[in-house]
Each structure stands twice: as structure tokens, then as C-alpha cells.
Amino acid sequence: MNARRCDDLRLTGSGGANRVMEAELKRLVMRSAFDVRVPNPKREGDETLLYPFDARVAWVAACYHRTSSRISWDLCSSAAVRLEPLFEDLVPVLSSDDRLPGGPELRFSVEVGAASDFEASPLQLRGVVKNAIVEALASRGVTADIDSEAPDVVFIVRRAGTPEARRTVVGIDLGGSSRHRRGARVATGLAPLRETLAAQLIMLSRWDARTEPLVDPMTGSATIPIEAAGLAVGAAIRHPSELPWRRLAAFEGLPGETPDLFPGTAAKIVALDADGECIKAMVGNLRAAGLTGAAFDQSIVIGQQDVRRLTPERIEALLPEVRDMRPGVFCINPPYGVRIGGERGEHELLDLYDDMGRALARFSGWRAACFVANPKFVYAFGHHPTMTKPASNANLRGHFLTFQF
Known part of the structure; x- marks a missing residue:
């Protein structure tokens, strides 16, 4: 099996945003109610930061962080770039993951991030990840249904990693979808700044x-x-x-x-x-x-x-x-x-x-x-x-x- 468990807090921004995102997160966590220090992150390119997952840091980031475009919790990854091997990799690793939501029922959706080097279309990739999640949750006694309008949880699949070690990563969105949609801008002009x-x-x-x-x-x-x-x-x-x-x-x-x-x-x-x-x-x-x-x-x-x-x-x-x-x-x-x-x-x-x-x-x-x-x-x-x-x-x-x- 080419799948492995992950446990990273992922902050993604626009190109070149790494230093600003890192500086802002440190500033926020230092002033939060939590007695926790933020370690130095790993970097993927110039637009992604990876931190060892800590729910307290994730709470601060998801609630307050303004410079990131997306905040998610990486659960697992696979070296697979084709649909069938990916499905075979994901089902066992997700089935044994106690971090997945519990309860008798779950409404979820799957969104696809950057995945241009995966050997299938984004729609096909979304479908196979959806099927793997449904089967994994069923093995845990959870009935799962796709609900794009009002999901309990949004899963994200993307291709990530360094150019020489790219993997297909599945995680959970923590930050409320795209972060530039604050909900306060009721009127926009020409070419508004995100x-x-x-x-x-x-x-x-x-x-x-x-x-x-x-x-x-x-x-x-x-x-x-x-x-x-x-x-x-x-x-x-x-x-x-x-x-x-x-x-x-x-x-x-x-x-x-x-x-x-x-x-x-x-x-x-x-x-x-x-x-x-x-x-x-x-x-x-x-x-x-x-x-x-x-x-x-x-x-x-x-x-x-x-x-x-x-x-x-x-x-x-x-x-x-x-x-x-x-x-x-x-x-x-x-x-x-x-x-x-x-x-x-x-x-x-x-x-x-x-x-x-x-x-x-x-x-x-x-x-x-x-x-x-x-x-x-x-x-x-x-x-x-x-x-x-x-x-x-x-x-x-x-x-x-x-x-x-």
C-alpha cells in the first residue's frame, strides 16, 4: 500500500504569501488564550505552510487568520496518480482513522484543489475520493451522503508535496471554504482586491x-x-x-x-x-x-x-x-x-x-x-x-x- 497517515495543519495562500502567513499566525497565537508555541513550518513552494497539527493552533488560524486562502487538516496521502490504485490506498487508511467524524449519519462534500498532474479529470478524482470516504465511513457504522449545499464536513483532495515527491493528499477543510469570502462586501467595484x-x-x-x-x-x-x-x-x-x-x-x-x-x-x-x-x-x-x-x-x-x-x-x-x-x-x-x-x-x-x-x-x-x-x-x-x-x-x-x- 502506498498510502500513509498525515497529521498536518495546512495553510495555503496566494503565490509568495508564505512569510506573511507565518508572521500573522505567530502574532495571533501569541495573543490567544492558549499557552502554546507555534513551531517553524515546513514549506511547499512559496504559497503553502505545514505545521504539526494542534487543535488549538488550528482554532486560532481558522477563526482569525486573514492572509491565508484555505486552512485544512491533512489526514492521509497516497503516491497514486490513477483512480483505482488511489481508491485501494485510501479505503484502509481512512477506515482505521479515528479522527474522522462519528455519529450514525454524515453529510459531506469533496472539493478538488490543485491536481493537474493526476491522471484523471478533477470530476473523476472527486468521485473516487467520495466513494472511498463512503466505504471507509460505512466500515465504521456511519451512513454518509453527499450534500454540496449544507455539508457537515468538507473533504479536500489535492496534489501536493515537493516536485520530486508529489502525493495525492486528502484532508478536511477547517477554515470555512475560501477565506477571501468574508461576507462583508455587499457592493463591489471594478477589479476588487481579494x-x-x-x-x-x-x-x-x-x-x-x-x-x-x-x-x-x-x-x-x-x-x-x-x-x-x-x-x-x-x-x-x-x-x-x-x-x-x-x-x-x-x-x-x-x-x-x-x-x-x-x-x-x-x-x-x-x-x-x-x-x-x-x-x-x-x-x-x-x-x-x-x-x-x-x-x-x-x-x-x-x-x-x-x-x-x-x-x-x-x-x-x-x-x-x-x-x-x-x-x-x-x-x-x-x-x-x-x-x-x-x-x-x-x-x-x-x-x-x-x-x-x-x-x-x-x-x-x-x-x-x-x-x-x-x-x-x-x-x-x-x-x-x-x-x-x-x-x-x-x-x-x-x-x-x-x-x-
């Missing part, structure tokens, strides 16, 4: 929420301010009741509530956009995220402002209660030009980048972090980045860039 990437952008900016203002001068649908507010106080993005844990014995006795991990942090966030229609979407999304009202009047300031005419005096006027304001950070997702056609449109976009660079140069001592998917951005912006990191927003390839002014 929430997970917005969190990475803020982490890469090295923003200190206790002492530095954060300004998004092209806020759009407010993804960056919402993530910044959550990161500042260590707010949860998932509640234990929303996660598939009630059928997993490993999570018995763990907390049912998710208090802020950094309570009392009084962040200063400025959300600006030149488009009045964007202001409406911005307010709607902030309201859906619970970030409006008297409690947030002093921490999240909204304004209509063209980035090209932005000045330090304007920011100081928006934050009158901040005396002797320290230099802060800009976090920006500028337009990429994907939807702008023709030579005239490109010239207008490059002129915008140039004007942005001139405006932000007025902010001596400030930093900026941008996600851009236009290769001409740096040239037109007029500033040399202090860091360049490849990334992607959905299927759009781009880069994280940081600048010092």
Missing part, C-alpha cells in the same frame, strides 16, 4: 495601528480599510459555530467565542475616493462589516478626494484629534488598465500613475504599499520600490510593491 490580498498588502506595509495612520486614497469598495480595521484589533473572520468542528472530536472543549485579540487598539484609517458612487459602496460595505456608528467615528474617516490633489494638510484636517501626527502608510490598489482600451486610455492611466507619484512625494517619511498589475506602473509612478513581490488577484498576475518617501 480580502486575503488586502490583508497581505497591509502586513507588507508594516503598519503599526497603535501609532500610524493608514490612508487608502483609492478605496473603491473599502476592502483595504475593512481588513485594516480587523487586523488592528485582531478581529475574528469566522465564528466557531460557522465552522465544521462539531463533528470533529479534536475540537471538543475549545472556546465557542472569539473576542478581539488586540482590544482597545485605536486605529486611524482614512478611506478616500474621487468617485461619489464609490463612497456609497464604501459606506455600505463598512456598515455590513459593523464598522460604522459612533464607535468608529474617530477611527475610520471617509472622504471624497482625488489622490492627485492629496496633501498632508488634507489628511491632518481629516484627523483633527491626532496631534503631532506621525508619518503613516498608504495602502493602495490602483487601477490596472485591464478594462481601459486604446492608446488614449493607456496615456490617461500612465498620467494618473505619474500624478499619484507626485502627490505621495509630498508626504515625507511616509511609506506606501501597492498591489499593481500594470508593468509600466513603477516607471510612471517615478519612485523606486523598496520591495517587489509577485502575486495574483484572482487570475490577474501582478506585484506587491512598497515605497519609502
Whole structure:
């Protein structure tokens, strides 16, 4: 048999996210209620971290971790790349696995991750894993049925490992499916930034929420301010009741509530956009995220402002209660030009980048972090980045860039 038992907590993100994901998890676990240390992870490429499974660490990650796209618990793996050998491998190892959900009945679904080197289609791979799980659970007295709409547990199958030792891995989703679907964005603009990437952008900016203002001068649908507010106080993005844990014995006795991990942090966030229609979407999304009202009047300031005419005096006027304001950070997702056609449109976009660079140069001592998917951005912006990191927003390839002014 080519199957073997696994016991890893798997954090998966966008390309190049490993260091940010690792730093965020350490920060969160250190402030959690658990007396546990996070060991150094194993890495698979630049977008996956593997930790020895600890239900306490998994609880923190699933409830609070913002930069990962998926969080799962690896149960077993097989060297098989064909359907019949995979089925023969999985059934005995899953049948003897006491970590599987118990009870008389189980509704489950199977999702397929990256599996391009498996010698069958994703649909066929999903089917054979489903059949192996049904047979394994039946041997344990559990009647299992597929339910894609409201499953008790979601199993994930993917090809993983180093290039020279790839395996087919089966695990359980712990983090509530795709992590960029926070549920707070009720209105979206053109080419919105995924929430997970917005969190990475803020982490890469090295923003200190206790002492530095954060300004998004092209806020759009407010993804960056919402993530910044959550990161500042260590707010949860998932509640234990929303996660598939009630059928997993490993999570018995763990907390049912998710208090802020950094309570009392009084962040200063400025959300600006030149488009009045964007202001409406911005307010709607902030309201859906619970970030409006008297409690947030002093921490999240909204304004209509063209980035090209932005000045330090304007920011100081928006934050009158901040005396002797320290230099802060800009976090920006500028337009990429994907939807702008023709030579005239490109010239207008490059002129915008140039004007942005001139405006932000007025902010001596400030930093900026941008996600851009236009290769001409740096040239037109007029500033040399202090860091360049490849990334992607959905299927759009781009880069994280940081600048010092």
C-alpha cells in the first residue's frame, strides 16, 4: 500500500504569501488564550505552510487568520496518480482513522484543489475520493451522503508535496471554504482586491495601528480599510459555530467565542475616493462589516478626494484629534488598465500613475504599499520600490510593491 497517515495543519495562500502567513499566525497565537508555541513550518513552494497539527493552533488560524486562502487538516496521502490504485490506498487508511467524524449519519462534500498532474479529470478524482470516504465511513457504522449545499464536513483532495515527491493528499477543510469570502462586501467595484490580498498588502506595509495612520486614497469598495480595521484589533473572520468542528472530536472543549485579540487598539484609517458612487459602496460595505456608528467615528474617516490633489494638510484636517501626527502608510490598489482600451486610455492611466507619484512625494517619511498589475506602473509612478513581490488577484498576475518617501 502506498498510502500513509498525515497529521498536518495546512495553510495555503496566494503565490509568495508564505512569510506573511507565518508572521500573522505567530502574532495571533501569541495573543490567544492558549499557552502554546507555534513551531517553524515546513514549506511547499512559496504559497503553502505545514505545521504539526494542534487543535488549538488550528482554532486560532481558522477563526482569525486573514492572509491565508484555505486552512485544512491533512489526514492521509497516497503516491497514486490513477483512480483505482488511489481508491485501494485510501479505503484502509481512512477506515482505521479515528479522527474522522462519528455519529450514525454524515453529510459531506469533496472539493478538488490543485491536481493537474493526476491522471484523471478533477470530476473523476472527486468521485473516487467520495466513494472511498463512503466505504471507509460505512466500515465504521456511519451512513454518509453527499450534500454540496449544507455539508457537515468538507473533504479536500489535492496534489501536493515537493516536485520530486508529489502525493495525492486528502484532508478536511477547517477554515470555512475560501477565506477571501468574508461576507462583508455587499457592493463591489471594478477589479476588487481579494480580502486575503488586502490583508497581505497591509502586513507588507508594516503598519503599526497603535501609532500610524493608514490612508487608502483609492478605496473603491473599502476592502483595504475593512481588513485594516480587523487586523488592528485582531478581529475574528469566522465564528466557531460557522465552522465544521462539531463533528470533529479534536475540537471538543475549545472556546465557542472569539473576542478581539488586540482590544482597545485605536486605529486611524482614512478611506478616500474621487468617485461619489464609490463612497456609497464604501459606506455600505463598512456598515455590513459593523464598522460604522459612533464607535468608529474617530477611527475610520471617509472622504471624497482625488489622490492627485492629496496633501498632508488634507489628511491632518481629516484627523483633527491626532496631534503631532506621525508619518503613516498608504495602502493602495490602483487601477490596472485591464478594462481601459486604446492608446488614449493607456496615456490617461500612465498620467494618473505619474500624478499619484507626485502627490505621495509630498508626504515625507511616509511609506506606501501597492498591489499593481500594470508593468509600466513603477516607471510612471517615478519612485523606486523598496520591495517587489509577485502575486495574483484572482487570475490577474501582478506585484506587491512598497515605497519609502
